[in-house]
Amino acid sequence: xxxxxxxxxxxxxxxxxxxxxxxxxxxxxxxxxxxxxxxxxxxxxxxxxxxxxxxxxxxxxxxxxxxxxxxxxxxxxxxxxxxxxxxxxxxxxxxxxxxxxxxxxxxxxxxxxxxxxxxxxxxxxxxxxxxxxxxxxxxxxxxxxxxxxxxxxxxxxxxxxxxxxxxxxxxxxxxxxxxxxxxxxxxxxxxxxxxxxxxxxxxxxxxxxxxxxxxxxxxxxxxxxxxxxxxxxxxxxxxxxxxxxxxxxxxxxxxxxxxxxx
Numbered sequence: 001x002x003x004x005x006x007x008x009x010x011x012x013x014x015x016x017x018x019x020x021x022x023x024x025x026x027x028x029x030x031x032x033x034x035x036x037x038x039x040x041x042x043x044x045x046x047x048x049x050x051x052x053x054x055x056x057x058x059x060x061x062x063x064x065x066x067x068x069x070x071x072x073x074x075x076x077x078x079x080x081x082x083x084x085x086x087x088x089x090x091x092x093x094x095x096x097x098x099x100x101x102x103x104x105x106x107x108x109x110x111x112x113x114x115x116x117x118x119x120x121x122x123x124x125x126x127x128x129x130x131x132x133x134x135x136x137x138x139x140x141x142x143x144x145x146x147x148x149x150x151x152x153x154x155x156x157x158x159x160x161x162x163x164x165x166x167x168x169x170x171x172x173x174x175x176x177x178x179x180x181x182x183x184x185x186x187x188x189x190x191x192x193x194x195x196x197x198x199x200x201x202x203x204x205x206x207x208x209x210x211x212x213x214x215x216x217x218x219x220x221x222x223x224x225x226x227x228x229x230x231x232x233x234x235x236x237x238x239x240x241x242x243x244x245x246x247x248x249x250x251x252x253x254x255x256x257x258x259x260x261x262x
Contacts, residue, residue, distance in 0.1 A: 008260060009259060015056075015253050016078070017251060018056060021248045024211065025244065028211055029240050038210050040206065041195075045191075045251055047189055064184070064257075066259075081247055081248075082115060083114075118205075118208055126141060128193075129191040130253070131188060131190070132187075133183070146166020147252075150164045190253075192251070194206050201238045211243045213242070
């Protein structure tokens with residue numbers, strides 16, 4: 001279908017890409033979960049091609065096709081974490097499957113605390129740099145770029161905490177002082193840099209995102225080992241494992257998309 005020469009349409013269309021989107025059923029250090037492997041201290045976004053819509057809505061990696069342009073008026077960071085208490089895991093000396101919620105209040109409370117910890121760590125340990133035409137345009141940390149939408153930050157059920165990066169109102173949106181233009185056929189990307197606070201176990205956001213759990217939960221739930229049989233038999237030290245915490249972090253550029261009219 002030919003395009004109408006000299007005619008373009010301008011639409012409001014945000015574009016996003018995911019740093020991570022997993023359900024916590026796999027230790028990412030040991031195996032990939034879909035397209036996501038272990039989260040690194042430095043990651044590049046908006047470079048994948050043909051990703052699932054839940055992961056990214058940019059069809060071509062690193063640039064807009066043809067003569068399309070994009071004027072970035074605002075940026076947002078989406079954070080979502082939730083303990084999947086309905087997930088099945090092995091528990092007890094018989095290694096029988098049971099919902100995580102049935103493992104006892106100690107484990108449930110620990111998972112909820114780790115969910116809250118993920119929210120705090122993603123606010124102050126994740127730094128984002130928007131690059132257009134191989135030049136840095138905006139460098140911020142997560143708390144500086146509220147999502148201004150989605151789930152609220154108040155809690156009605158302590159087992160299922162609902163929180164987000166910013167209050168879900170339009171006034172919370174961080175609008176750019178000057179628009180960032182992504183011209184035709186110019187590459188762009190977002191670099192996510194994670195910087196841990198200290199060197200202690202559990203201080204790093206990347207460790208938590210990849211799966212970090214206490215070693216005193218049910219056997220086979222942490223490492224697959226049968227040496228721990230039930231809750232309360234270990235030391236409580238954090239070890240790599242399947243934490244059964246849903247994690248979703250996205251970077252979104254919001255603005256005006258200019259494209260040809262067909």
